[in-house]
Amino acid sequence: MASLLGRFCRKLVVPGSAHGSRMVSTTACDSEAVKSLNLYSAINQALHIALETDPRSYVFGEDVGFGGVFRCTTGLAERFGKNRVFNTPLCEQGIVGFGIGLAAMGNRAVVEIQFADYIYPAFDQIVNEAAKFRYRSGNQFNCGGINLVFNLPSKSLLLIRLLFIGLTIRAPYGAVGHGGHYHSQSPEAFFCHVPGIKVVIPRSPREAKGLLLSSIRDPNPVVFFEPKWLYRQAVEEVPEHDYMIPLSQAEVIREGNDITLVGWGAQLTVMEQACLDAEKEGISCELIDLKTLLPWDKETVEASVKKTGRLLISHEAPVTGGFGAEISATILERCFLKLEAPVSRVCGLDTPFPLILDAIKSTVNY
Amino acid sequence: MALSRLSSRSNIISRPLSAAFRRSISTDTTPITIETSLPFTAHLCDPPSRSVESSTQELLSFFRTMALMRRMEIAADSLYKAKLIRGFCHLYDGQEAVAIGMEAAITKKDAIITAYRDHCIFLGRGGSLYEVFAELMGRQDGCSRGKGGSMHFYKKDSSFYGGHGIVGAQVPLGCGIAFAQKYSKEEAVTFAMYGDGAANQGQLFEALNISALWDLPSILVCENNHYGMGTAEWRAAKSPSYYKRGDYVPGLKVDGMDAFAVKQACKFAKEHALKNGPIILEMDTYRYHGHSMSDPGSTYRTRDEISGVRQERDPIERIKKLVLSHDLATEKELKDMEKEIRKEVDDAIAKAKDCPMPEPSELFTNVYVKGFGTESFGADRKEVKAALP
Numbered sequence: 001m002a003s004l005l006g007r008f009c010r011k012l013v014v015p016g017s018a019h020g021s022r023m024v025s026t027t028a029c030d031s032e033a034v035k036s037l038n039l040y041s042a043i044n045q046a047l048h049i050a051l052e053t054d055p056r057s058y059v060f061g062e063d064v065g066f067g068g069v070f071r072c073t074t075g076l077a078e079r080f081g082k083n084r085v086f087n088t089p090l091c092e093q094g095i096v097g098f099g100i101g102l103a104a105m106g107n108r109a110v111v112e113i114q115f116a117d118y119i120y121p122a123f124d125q126i127v128n129e130a131a132k133f134r135y136r137s138g139n140q141f142n143c144g145g146i147n148l149v150f151n152l153p154s155k156s157l158l159l160i161r162l163l164f165i166g167l168t169i170r171a172p173y174g175a176v177g178h179g180g181h182y183h184s185q186s187p188e189a190f191f192c193h194v195p196g197i198k199v200v201i202p203r204s205p206r207e208a209k210g211l212l213l214s215s216i217r218d219p220n221p222v223v224f225f226e227p228k229w230l231y232r233q234a235v236e237e238v239p240e241h242d243y244m245i246p247l248s249q250a251e252v253i254r255e256g257n258d259i260t261l262v263g264w265g266a267q268l269t270v271m272e273q274a275c276l277d278a279e280k281e282g283i284s285c286e287l288i289d290l291k292t293l294l295p296w297d298k299e300t301v302e303a304s305v306k307k308t309g310r311l312l313i314s315h316e317a318p319v320t321g322g323f324g325a326e327i328s329a330t331i332l333e334r335c336f337l338k339l340e341a342p343v344s345r346v347c348g349l350d351t352p353f354p355l356i357l358d359a360i361k362s363t364v365n366y
Numbered sequence: 367m368a369l370s371r372l373s374s375r376s377n378i379i380s381r382p383l384s385a386a387f388r389r390s391i392s393t394d395t396t397p398i399t400i401e402t403s404l405p406f407t408a409h410l411c412d413p414p415s416r417s418v419e420s421s422t423q424e425l426l427s428f429f430r431t432m433a434l435m436r437r438m439e440i441a442a443d444s445l446y447k448a449k450l451i452r453g454f455c456h457l458y459d460g461q462e463a464v465a466i467g468m469e470a471a472i473t474k475k476d477a478i479i480t481a482y483r484d485h486c487i488f489l490g491r492g493g494s495l496y497e498v499f500a501e502l503m504g505r506q507d508g509c510s511r512g513k514g515g516s517m518h519f520y521k522k523d524s525s526f527y528g529g530h531g532i533v534g535a536q537v538p539l540g541c542g543i544a545f546a547q548k549y550s551k552e553e554a555v556t557f558a559m560y561g562d563g564a565a566n567q568g569q570l571f572e573a574l575n576i577s578a579l580w581d582l583p584s585i586l587v588c589e590n591n592h593y594g595m596g597t598a599e600w601r602a603a604k605s606p607s608y609y610k611r612g613d614y615v616p617g618l619k620v621d622g623m624d625a626f627a628v629k630q631a632c633k634f635a636k637e638h639a640l641k642n643g644p645i646i647l648e649m650d651t652y653r654y655h656g657h658s659m660s661d662p663g664s665t666y667r668t669r670d671e672i673s674g675v676r677q678e679r680d681p682i683e684r685i686k687k688l689v690l691s692h693d694l695a696t697e698k699e700l701k702d703m704e705k706e707i708r709k710e711v712d713d714a715i716a717k718a719k720d721c722p723m724p725e726p727s728e729l730f731t732n733v734y735v736k737g738f739g740t741e742s743f744g745a746d747r748k749e750v751k752a753a754l755p
Contacts, residue, residue, distance in 0.1 A: 063596060066665075089566035089602040090533055090594055118532065121568070178453040180515055182531035351733050355453065355504060355515040 034237040039230045042205035042238045043072045043170075046212040047110065049242045051080045054108055057216070059085045061095060061112025061170075069114060070172055070231050096122035096169060100130050103143035103167035103221070110216055116173035116225060117182045123190070130167055130221040131196030143167040143221050167221040170212070172228035173201075174266050174316055177356060184353045186317035188264075191223050192294045192326065198222040199293040200247060201265040205236040210245030211291060218247060227266035234269070250297035252304065256286035259310040262301055262327060264290045267314050293323055301327065302334045309340035319347035395421045398692060402627035403684070409609055411616035411645070414634040418626040422694050424470060428625050429685045432462040433704055435486040436682060437711045438495060439655075442485065442502060445715065446659045451502045454531075455516045457655040458486040460623075463681035464589055464649045465490040467628025468557060472636060475552060479527040479540040480559035482517035483589075483653075487559070491524040495714035505721035512724040513732070525554075534560060534567030537586065541573040541644075544584035555583040555639045557632070563594020565608050574644060578615050581643035585635045586612070588648045589622065595657040596666040609648035616642075622651030623679040652679065 037045065051057050059076055065087045067074035077085040088095045092113055099109035113119045119126075134142035143166065175184045191199045200215050200222055202208035208226065215222040253268070254275055263271050268289055275285040286304050290296055305311050311331055313324035328343040398420050406413035439459040445451045458465070461483070468478070469490040480487050485498055493509060501508025502516055509519050510529070518529040527543060530536040540558025547554045560570065565588055577584045588608040592599050599606045609617030616638070620631040631647050638645045652675045656663025663672070689695055695703075 066596070087597060087601065089597075090563045091566050091568060093568055180453050180517070180531075182517075183454070349729065351730060354729055355513055 033240045035240055036235055037205050037238045038232050038235050039202075039205045039208055039226065040070050040072045040232070042209040042236075043212055043226060044074055044076075045238070045240070046209040046216075047073060047076055048079070050108070050110065050213060050216045051076060051084060053242065056106065057084070057108035057110065058102065059110045059112070060088055060099070062090060062114045063087060064112050068112065070228065072170075072226075072231075073112065092118055092120075092122040093125055096125040097129065099167050099169070100125060100133070100143045100221075104133065104141050108216055109143075109167050111167065111169045113169060113171040115183050115228075116171040116187050117185045119169075119171055119187060122169075126169065126191070126197060126221070126223065127194050131194045135196060142219075166216065166219055168212075168216045168218075168224055169222070170224045170226060172231070173225040174227045174229055175353070175356075176229050179353070180355045181353055184356075186225075186265075186315065186348070188225055188293055188315075189317055189321060189323045192323050194294075196221070197294065198247060199225070200291065201225045201227070201293060202291065203227070203265055203268045203289050204230070204234050206238045207245060207289075207291065209238055210243050211247070213242065214244040214247050217244065222247075225265065229266045230269070245291070248292045248295050248297055250291060250300040251289045252286060252300065253289050254285065254287035256284035256308065258284045258308055259312060260286045260288060260301070260304040260308045261312050261314065262288045262290060262324075263314045264293065265316075267316055271314055290327075296327070298330055298334070301331060305331055305335045306338045309338055310344075311335075311339070312344040312346060314346045316348050318350045319345055320350050322347050395423050397421050398425060400425075400626045400688065402621065402630060403624045404621045404627065406627070406631065407609070407619040409607075409612075409617040409619075409646075410614075411618065411638065413618060414630050416630075418630045420626060420629075422692070425685065425689055425692065426694055428466055428470070429682065429689055429700065430703060430707070431490070432466050432625070432682045432685060434495075434707050434710070435459075435462045435465065435489055437704075437707050438489065438498060439485065441711050441715060442499075443655070443659070445499070445502065450719070451516070452504075453515050454482070455502065455659040456483040456657065457659070458483050458653065460654040460675070460680075461589060461591060461649075461651045462486055463625040463684075464587075464622050464628055464651055466681075467625040468587075468632045470625070470629040471632035472555070472557070474524045475554040476636065477525040477527055477540070477543045477547065477554065477556040478559065479530075479536045479543065479556065481530050481533060481536055481561060481564065483561075484519045484529045485516070488519040488521060488526060488529075491521050491526040493519070493521050493524075493526075495711060496717055499715050499718035500721050503718055503721075504723060505718060506724050507718070507721045511728065513728065534564040534569050536560065537564070537567075537570045538573040538576075540586075541577045541582055541584045544577065544582040544639075544644075545580065548581075548583055553640060555585055555636050557585045557587050559587040559589055561594060562588060562590045562592060562599045562606070562608060563597065563602060565590075565611065566594075566602055574612055574615055574646075577644035578612075583639040584644045585632075585639050586615075586644065586646045588646065589651055590648055591651050591653045593653075593657070593666065596661065598666065607648075609646050612644070612646045615644050615646055617646035617648065619648045619650065622649030623675075623681045623684065625681055625685060 047059055059073060063069055064073040064085060065077045095111055099111040102109040130143050173186050188199055188201065191197060198218060198220050200211050202211045212224060215224050261271050271287055275287055278285050286308055288301060288304060313327050315322055315324055324345040324347055328345060331343060400418045400420050402416045402418060405416055436459050439457045442451060442455060443457060446455045465486040478487060478491065489498060497509040501510055501514060501519060504512045504515060506512050509521060514529060517531045520526060520528040537558045537560055540556050544556040547556060590608055594602055605611060609619040618631055621627045628649060635645050635647055654672055654676065686700060
């Protein structure tokens with residue numbers, strides 16, 4: 001992984017940008033203005049828009065006031081005030097629990113967990129409270145519900161957006177080279193096992209802005225993992241207006257006939273390179289960005305595998321019990337007779353994320 | 367204990383300086399009593415006396431070890447900037463008095479467990495400079511075989527339980543160690559160290575409650591350097607009186623820049639814990655560097671504040687003044703000692719640089735206990751495959 005990082009130049013060509021992704025715009029304003037942004041700036045823009053369009057939205061977490069350790073929250077406290085963008089003490093469980101309560105009262109809470117590796121104290125709150133609130137109360141309470149207020153005059157989309165409230169938990173995830181055991185983990189698999197929440201992972205700046213706005217406005221609690229490797233590295237043309245990318249819709253970012261590749265987040269950059277390399281050997285690859293892991297778009301992947309007959313899944317997290325296993329099992333059930341070969345998973349090693357200095361470079365040399 | 371000055375003052379003058387100096391370090395155990403700079407503030411207990419019993423040997427060894435720790439941290443800073451140390455590096459300079467004072471009050475059977483700012487505690491527990499630098503640079507001969515890095519130093523034979531990256535996680539662990547110590551009737555205690563940022567973690571209070579309920583010999587030491595990464599304590603805590611946060615658990619606030627105050631407090635705490643159960647020590651200390659090497663340390667505090675503390679409260683300067691005022695050594699001798707220390711550190715670094723990196727197969731070792739026989743797959747399932755040893 002570390003050696004692979006070195007292969008890419010500072011500004012990555014983000015997969016799919018050449019083909020253009022489908023974007024759903026929910027505003028009447030059709031501004032074509034785009035700006036070249038990196039991932040943290042795109043996320044920052046999304047947060048600005050989210051706070052601007054809903055006066056009852058809040059951003060909080062450790063160190064978000066000055067902009068956050070990855071600069072994702074720059075300018076928010078200055079613009080929206082310390083009552084809406086504020087720092088919390090060092091207590092993940094408390095932060096998420098607090099966010100759930102806030103969301104249950106009809107607010108949009110955008111919680112930041114400083115690194116996904118630190119999300120585990122909050123795991124109980126997410127799994128046992130956030131995911132089950134609506135279910136166990138028979139829809140009386142939730143932390144992401146739609147309050148339909150029938151007697152209000154329906155003015156505009158703005159009003160409808162106000163009715164979608166919810167909890168979004170953002171956390172940077174993934175390897176960054178020198179992160180070691182506790183700044184590199186990919187914990188998405190733990191959360192994909194919990195009915196009641198959504199798990200979303202963007203692959204690039206333009207995707208991140210649209211997906212984050214969708215997540216914040218989604219009427220369910222969403223865990224949003226941001227690939228920290230791409231915060232500065234990935235640069236893309238991002239539209240300046242307010243737009244949302246639908247959740248639970250996978251995207252075919254590269255068409256091909258011989259094999260289907262499925263991935264998400266930073267790994268797609270690696271897979272795109274693999275597709276280019278394979279093309280030189282005459283293998284035509286179809287690359288799919290899953291975007292939302294829970295609930296995931298089975299139909300798109302199924303259609304693709306029925307076309308190509310082969311599937312390869314790749315993710316950074318350790319292979320055993322990783323989300324690739326779920327994709328593999330589902331596709332097997334749906335496409336058994338169309339498969340030419342067993343589903344392949346090219347994933348992380350089954351060890352704790354090691355202290356990467358040089359040892360890993362020579363062992364894992366793609 | 368009567369105040370007794372070093373009466374062999376004339377001896378020092380008549381003998382060659384270097385000989386007398388060497389002798390005073392190795393053999394002279396003339397007792398000295400030192401007053402701590404500030405009184406202790408206590409919560410639910412009677413504070414210990416301000417007069418600390420020490421000896422000339424101890425005083426000189428304090429100076430030497432603290433200067434060694436300081437030099438080691440500064441050297442680690444340069445190595446990090448030279449990219450020989452990568453990843454994370456959290457430096458302890460400014461806080462040496464806590465490590466030193468604690469060691470002076472306890473034995474190697476007492477356990478210490480701390481967070482990620484652990485280089486100096488490891489050294490205090492008997493670790494060697496070579497092991498420190500080798501581990502920082504990720505080499506085979508590091509104390510964790512190059513697999514832990516800066517945040518994960520351990521030393522089993524001196525009951526040093528490390529080195530933890532996740533904030534606050536070490537405190538319940540520490541209380542568990544204390545439970546084991548009580549169970550085996552070892553008359554030993556555990557010092558579970560954490561910072562002012564970690565003091566707001568819920569697991570601390572869980573651990574405190576259990577320790578108090580079962581009278582465990584655990585001592586919770588809050589190294590309050592007033593900043594949790596970049597957040598000042600008053601922004602994170604409603605009550606920055608960390609020694610009082612145990613509520614029903616007694617506490618003591620200590621000047622963490624005074625090694626003798628720390629020593630007295632730890633001695634007091636050990637006696638207390640063995641009889642009455644847990645106690646909290648709050649060490650009022652300061653770190654000169656930022657939170658880690660990627661933090662300049664000046665965006666959330668003024669340079670004046672940092673230099674002010676350095677001038678008025680620096681732990682090594684304090685010991686130096688005591689050494690000089692008790693005529694235990696001259697300025698020149700202390701400077702020579704510092705030169706010797708510098709050389710020692712440089713030698714250790716040079717030796718560590720020559721040490722090889724761990725073998726690639728180490729990636730798969732120690733995931734489980736040896737012989738478990740689990741297979742681990744790599745990127746290509748057919749090729750990179752290891753039976754976890």
